[in-house]
Amino acid sequence: MDNAKPASSDRAPSHLFYQSRLRRPLVDRAEGIYLWDQNGKRYIDGSSGAMVVNIGHGNRHVIDTMKKQMDKVTFAYRLHFENEPAEDLAGRIAGYMPEGMDKVFFVSGGSEAVESCLKLARQYAVATGQAQRWKVISRFPSYHGGTLGALAVTGYAALTDPFTAMMKEMPKIPAPTAYLDRDNFSIEERGLRYADKLEEAILAEGPESVLAFIMEPVGGASTGALVAPDSYYGRIREICDRHGVLLIHDEVMSGVGRTGKFLGGDHWNCRPDLIALSKGFGSGYSPLGAMVAPSRMVQPVLDAGGFQHGYTYAGNPLACAAGGAVLDEIERLDLMGNAAAMGDLLKGELVMLSKRFPFIGDVRGKGLLLAAEFVENTVTMQPLAKEKNAFQRVIDIAYDKGLIIYSRRTRGGVEGDHFLVCPPMIVTREQIGEIVAILDDTLQDLASELNLPVNR
Template sequence: MELVKWPFLKQSWGIEFERSEGAYLYTKDGRKVLDAAGGAIVSNIGYGREEVAEAIAKAVKNNSYILPPFLTPEREALLDELREYWLPSHLTRIHLSSGGSEANESAVKLAIQYQNSRGKPEKNIILTRSLSYHGTTLNMSGISGHQARKRGLESYVPKPITIETPYPLRCPLGKYHPEAKDYYLDDLKKTIERLGSNNIAALLMEPINGSSGGAIAPPEGYWIEAQEILRANDILLIADEVMTGFGRVGSDFASNLYGIEPDILIAGKGMGGGYAAIGGTYSTDKIADSIQNAGYEVMFHTFAALPQSCAASAEVLRILREEKLCERVNPLGDKILQNLYSEIGQHPNVAEIRGKGLLIGIEIVEDKNSLIPFDESKKITGQIMQKGLERGVFLYPGGTGTYRDIICLGPAYTIGDTEIKLMVEVLRDSINDVVRDN
């Protein structure tokens, strides 16, 4: 019997990477592959930075493991970095975990505990959005709006209770409809009215969709008005910035771009830049104090806030800051978009090229006018990814199954013109190869 070595389910890409450096991955058979997606939109400073390796080594020697609630120099350095330079000033409390899914679970627990601590146990619905991804735990799989990632689990996981994700390209009123914002706000209002605001704890949302939709941003003004509606109805706003956080969309957080103040904010991915398995759940004093006063526990994960993870994350954030890498994000993103418009802007199978900063999505369809996608069985994104790899570029597949065939770009903030040219040309050629054969 054939040994399926890695990963758990057999895959067709047949490629083995030996090492990585900067924005490139190197295969075992000696090829160089540009990582146009920073892994899973994770690597913001690029791979193989010596300073981070040294910070990790130093931390392991000093404190290889210490129970998460105890303060250590490595933890303190990260907490200081976060509070001083990154977090919105109203988010003063920090809970650390080992990644985005765990951090989202913690956020939901805080929201529910907070409502209970206020004597409102009936406020226990966590609203999510029709297109969304919040992680791979059972609860996050259930409440996310991502069909493909919960197949075979539907009978077990919680059912999502959702509002519509604003999707200007596919607004039911019409493509880029001028009243799209009001349409989607109306959907939020009606959902709250139908469920009863006294039953809703929070809305968990990605301010800009990650891989579930590939950089779908709502119409101008949507989030600020949505926040007003939520506040008027005593519903918490939880911003999942696992993908958008730490400079990825051209601002420290997407919430800053939209002028909103989430009650709880979640980060992961870029927080450790791929050097640490780390996630953060950040909340207000008001929420933490209320939970504390009620006598509830906020339990840690055994491997949360590992000293070496904290040291890696603090060093990644210091590099981002001192090398002013976040300032590169918008100009680089604009350049990629310009290149994409000129190479595939008129392509009959490209429905939309969209993005903020270095989170970019390209939506592929069978028919540009009707926006009808290719049949799901064709796995167009998978094929494009495969062609990209063969041509020396890793492209990240997005979409939920229902809305599909979205290619995501999210490279390191350190790339230059050579990388931009290469990723756009390979994407163009890979799309052409695949649509020609389908």
């Protein structure tokens, strides 16, 4: 019953509420890259949920490992006991990190991982006689989480506007959207110019007051998998070093293999001071995240009386057992290699689609963190009229056809439209073909509905 109607119609009112009134069908089961609703309709999980289920659904090894752990102990509070799954996982994660990043602090999600980075950075500054440093510069657009601290460094107007009065506003610099620029500079020169905006901001704020800079090495939903020019990454490190500013990499979406390397920043051999991980880390089998930090930052904070921060469920044995088993599967099945190869294939297919559908103005990303942006005009890169709501329509049309993709407004949450295609890292060549066929169909319908051009 692959094409049955979704099970969201004729449903009783619910006591649940989400971000909007939109109702979705009740999920029944999931396996590999597919999910089924209770009417038997099948969906391809072309966004791995919210770029979470990196190893695919229903993985036997992870489920069996979790069951075994549940029979032993599911929760033991970290102030009362240490546990083996947490110890093992921390050691393995440290092995994947840039040199010196040897300390792992577990949390249960991406916002918690980002909050932890902000708070460790601040406590490190206080512990080392730099208490005047508190400003965290970030990029616009960006997304770092929904809690008020993470939101203060998020650049996405629709999400931040209602809360600005309640937050300590943090300085923003433009994200490196070099693909939009129409000037005579080379792409690498543009990369340096975007990085230099960080130095300008540090100088304008007063270098002695700036604590950190936070960025997504490969962008997530807010930018549509934005990749900076190669020149950007090294220059950012130099600028941070010059002014004693800590560099935080938010790898919540780009980390744990999705881009074809363990960290997004590994594509440029980046050496950040703090790293936030989540999403694919637990791959949806358990809420799990982590902050990774160097001993040289952790020790002074512990010496000064301890890290004044933590979450109840952090580092629990069940979540960490799930994380360890997810890592087993990433290694055993060479899922990073597959993400790189299938990512190249899918990106090539998206580029082909952009030839047929010239309202696709840019295709970008790395590995299986990929996005396509819609524009009105590919020369000026003027976005589509926002009233068209193309970002919403594209996912709704695809959903009806049994393909789940993810989308957002591209330009700061205000205008612009993109969709992300980020299937699980187990995706095969044949399944990429299946995804692309439905996307083609979807874009055809979108073009008819919104009166957008199609090349035959």
